[in-house]
Amino acid sequence: MPAPPSPAVIVVGIGADGWPGLGGSAREALRDAEVILGGARQLDLLPAECGAERVAWPSPLRPAVPGLLAAHAGRRLAVLAxxxxMFYGIGRALCEEAGPESVRVLPHPSSVSYACARLGWPVEDTEVVTLVGRPAAQLTAALHHGRRLLVLSAGADTPAEVAELLRDRGYGPSRMRVLEQLGADIERHVDGLADTWTKPAGDPLNVIALECRRADGALRLSAAAGLPDEAYEHDGQLTKRHVRAATLASLAPAPGELLWDIGGGSGSIAIEWMRTHRSCRAITVERDPVRAERIARNADALGVPALRVVSGAAPGAVAGLPAPDAVFIGGGLTVPGLLDACWDALPEGGRLVANTVTLESEALLAERYRALGGELVRLAVAHAVPVGGFTGWRQAMPVTQWSVTKTGELP
Known part of the structure; x- marks a missing residue:
């Protein structure tokens, strides 16, 4: 049987302990390389016996990867990481560009493995959030009382930024431990509470361990759909909690899927779609620029800052958007061409859910239900309220909802 071809790139994971922490295969690969790519800090960890040309990564890194691979094609190339x-590292980009069959990865223990070993936390029970190249606001979606989190820092200032976010989101009592230079001789741990965190910036190479504690009186945000209405900033244009939960159930988000939220209002449907899984994506279309800005603030406050907000009127505003896996129409159903444009954009098996409170739009949904099937329901919610010295029911406006999976064309 012939030997497998040599990989075009060998990726060597290296820790803060540098050369002494590498195994024999990793050392051999670095000694044998003609070119070594890596961050300046990582390249400085190599001894003189690694005589390859050393090339520091440019910034931004990801767009430069194809050019660097092409520039050094045919040479023995190693990459330090x-x-x-393969854990939030350069390995992913290299496999995407060169193909996994052309990349050999020699991993080192990750900072998460080191941190869990130091803390006595089982890795499988510890959620990891990276803030490297990402806004701190995305940490919010992972905050739940009693949960343990590891935060991958972007630098020395990240712990202070995280402490401020925890205080703002009602998690000031949370314990924070900053683990610096994990695995190195100069490893250091700093301990404190988010409420009283005044520690000076330390080493930029750090991981933050959080033991989440919600402050008394802070709003509790569930991991399920149907967040309290008071979690949102709004002007009345808000899909209310119980209808929102039913709507998300009909939309049925799955990891990695993309939602179009048409007539975003306060953004609640798109936000809670994205909160179901970190890989879920959403685009909300809102014609009112004031509301569009409010949607962005709500997304930031509720931990999904990656929500894309398109300020414009549908159907024109959806032209050129990536094809969705599901569409929610919360307003504008009677706008000519809107329903057709959304339906046409859906792939076979995609879902469409539309809500309305008006007779005109209800008639349109009834017509499409007769033509295409699906499910047509009326959602009615009543709340108990004081009536003099007694209690009675106050009925909210009923919502008509049509949900359908695409298996044909609109009539």
């Missing part, structure tokens, strides 16, 4: 290159 922090810890495990």
């Amino acid at each position: 922090s810890g495990d290159p």
Whole structure:
């Protein structure tokens, strides 16, 4: 049987302990390389016996990867990466560009493995959130009382930024431990509470361990759909809690899927779609620019800052958007061409859910239900309220909802 071809790139994971922490295969690969790519800090960890040309990564890194691979094609190329290159590392980009069959990865223990070993936390029970190249606001979606989190820091200032966010989101009592230079001789741990965190900026190479504690009186945000209405900033244009939960159930989000939220209002449907899984994506279309800005603030406050907000009127505003897996129409059903444009954009098996409170739009949904099937329901919610010295029911406006999976064309 012939030997497998040599990989075009060997990716070597390296820890804060540098050369002494590398195994024999990793050392051999680095000694044998003609070119070594890596961050300046990582390249400085190599001894003189690694005589390859050393090339520091440019910034931004990802767009430069194809050009660097092309520039050094045909040479023995090694790449240095922090810890495990396939865990939020450069290994992913290299496999995407060169193909996994052309990349050999020699991993080192990740910072998460080191941190869990120091803390006595089972890795499988510890959620990881990276803030490297990402806004701190995305940490919010992972905050739940009693949960343990590891935060991958963007630098020395990240712990202070995280402490401020925890205080703002009602998690000031949370314990924070900053683990610096994990695995190195100069490893250091700093301990404190978010409420009283005044520690000076330390080493930029750090991981933050959080033991989440919600402050008394802070709003509790569930991991399920149907967040309290008071979690949102709004002007009355808000899909209310119980209808929102039913709507998300009909939309049926799954990991990695994309939602179009047409007539975003306060953004609640798109936000809670994205909160179901970190890989869920959403685009909300809102014609009112004031509301569009409010949607962005709500997304930031509720931990999904990656929500894309398109300020414009549908159907024109949806032209050129990536094809959705599901569409929610919360307003504008009677706008000519809107329903057709959304239906046409859906792939076979895509879902469409539309809500309305008006007779005109209800008639349109009834017509489409007769033509295409699906499910047509009326959602009615009543709340108990004081009536003099007694209690009675106050009925909210009923909502008509049509939900359908695409298996044909609109009539």
